[in-house]
Amino acid sequence: MAVSRRRFVGGIAAALGYISVGPDVDLFAQQGRGGRAGVPGQGGRGPRQLVDLTKVAKINNNENPYGVPPAVRAAMDDPKAWEWANRYGAPDGGLSQAIQELHGVKAENIIFGCGSGELLSSITIAMLIGDPKKKVLGVNPTYGDPYSKAAQIGRETIRVPLNKDYTQNIPAIIDIANKRAAEIGFIYIVNPNNPTGMIVPKAQIKQLLDGIPKDMPVLIDEAYHHFVDSPDYESSMKYVLEGRPVIVCRTFSKIAALAAMRLGYGIAPPELIRKVRTFTTGSQSITVKFGGAASVKDTAGQAKTKALNKQVRDDTIAKLKALGHEVLPSEANFFMVGLKREVSEVAPEFQKRDVLVGRPFAPMTQHLRVSVGTQAEMDKFMAAFKEIMAAPAKTSAGDK
Numbered sequence: 001m002a003v004s005r006r007r008f009v010g011g012i013a014a015a016l017g018y019i020s021v022g023p024d025v026d027l028f029a030q031q032g033r034g035g036r037a038g039v040p041g042q043g044g045r046g047p048r049q050l051v052d053l054t055k056v057a058k059i060n061n062n063e064n065p066y067g068v069p070p071a072v073r074a075a076m077d078d079p080k081a082w083e084w085a086n087r088y089g090a091p092d093g094g095l096s097q098a099i100q101e102l103h104g105v106k107a108e109n110i111i112f113g114c115g116s117g118e119l120l121s122s123i124t125i126a127m128l129i130g131d132p133k134k135k136v137l138g139v140n141p142t143y144g145d146p147y148s149k150a151a152q153i154g155r156e157t158i159r160v161p162l163n164k165d166y167t168q169n170i171p172a173i174i175d176i177a178n179k180r181a182a183e184i185g186f187i188y189i190v191n192p193n194n195p196t197g198m199i200v201p202k203a204q205i206k207q208l209l210d211g212i213p214k215d216m217p218v219l220i221d222e223a224y225h226h227f228v229d230s231p232d233y234e235s236s237m238k239y240v241l242e243g244r245p246v247i248v249c250r251t252f253s254k255i256a257a258l259a260a261m262r263l264g265y266g267i268a269p270p271e272l273i274r275k276v277r278t279f280t281t282g283s284q285s286i287t288v289k290f291g292g293a294a295s296v297k298d299t300a301g302q303a304k305t306k307a308l309n310k311q312v313r314d315d316t317i318a319k320l321k322a323l324g325h326e327v328l329p330s331e332a333n334f335f336m337v338g339l340k341r342e343v344s345e346v347a348p349e350f351q352k353r354d355v356l357v358g359r360p361f362a363p364m365t366q367h368l369r370v371s372v373g374t375q376a377e378m379d380k381f382m383a384a385f386k387e388i389m390a391a392p393a394k395t396s397a398g399d400k
């Protein structure tokens with residue numbers, strides 16, 4: 001049996017062997033979460049490192065750097081948001097109604113989580129727990145939570161490498177989904193992808209959904225939906241409305257600037273929602289629900305964040321390109337810049353200069369993921385970047 005190994009930072013990557021579709025597809029078991037520990041059989045993330053947020057340019061977690069928009073903050077500060085804070089089953093501030101109207105769905109199509117991260121975990125468990133053969137199928141690199149949750153419950157993942165141009169290899173996913181249908185618990189697609197910031201065009205999402213077995217669940221993670229401009233992109237909500245087994249997840253952590261308040265939701269056909277609900281806590285803070293409801297309606301606040309993000313992102317990317325660096329075409333509030341040296345070499349140098357940058361995303365270990373901060377944060381990043389990159393590289397060029 002031919003065996004392929006890929007190196008992952010912060011986790012145990014066991015490539016068990018090639019599968020039928022091609023030599024580059026790896027089957028992984030027991031893959032921990034990169035960065036913070038995710039130990040198989042021992043639960044999830046370790047504690048986040050506390051940082052002095054007054055001092056650092058925090059461009060490592062794709063947050064909204066502009067703070068909670070005034071309309072959202074006002075809704076959370078309203079005495080109504082506190083009136084029943086002593087009760088379980090308190091009112092939701094109109095959140096469910098607002099989301100029903102936004103997407104044209106019913107309450108039975110919606111599931112809430114403490115961040116979309118909770119939902120990614122719950123969906124993974126719900127789709128894989130009943131059958132030890134079931135696996136998650138998706139690309140690599142992408143957002144790792146479903147993969148690490150699968151590992152924690154003893155399930156494997158099938159990860160298809162990105163194409164040479166860093167797009168997602170949708171034909172390969174379709175091929176595997178058909179050839180190994182009995183083993184696939186669900187397909188996971190992040191659109192736009194994290195860490196690349198690149199979209200799967202709407203034609204390819206359709207190709208995927210039309211090309212796989214009709215009953216195969218697909219989780220489409222639209223955490224960065226609000227930042228996209230490309231006319232080739234569209235949300236996959238419409239496929240839920242068509243009754244396909246699609247779950248679309250959204251978060252209030254990015255555009256709505258509520259990362260630390262923890263709110264996300266999923267939209268899916270009722271039978272999928274019921275399956276997932278068994279594994280959710282089903283309880284979010286009442287104040288964040290009021291904030292979420294206000295945020296859905298705060299289109300002006302969202303537009304402002306989107307415009308600032310684009311302006312600062314495009315400006316920073318132009319500066320990096322002018323220095324001769326490759327930058328991937330991002331539609332999100334982060335981007336990847338090619339370094340021709342290891343991220344693990346430069347990240348501590350940025351940290352010394354109070355700039356927190358993204359961790360390495362194997363196998364793209366020479367592409368640095370940079371979240372788009374405020375203009376001041378990006379100025380600090382650029383100054384550090386020039387200094388750090390002026391020093392000779394200690395590692396040689398070439399992604400793993």
Ligand SMILES: Cc1ncc(COP(=O)(O)O)c(C=O)c1O
Pocket residue numbers: 061062114115116117118143190194221223224250251252253259263264
């Ligand atoms: C693609 C993607 N999905 C989901 C999440 C989880 O976010 P949260 O749990 O804050 O909603 C993140 C966080 O960065 C992400 O990048």
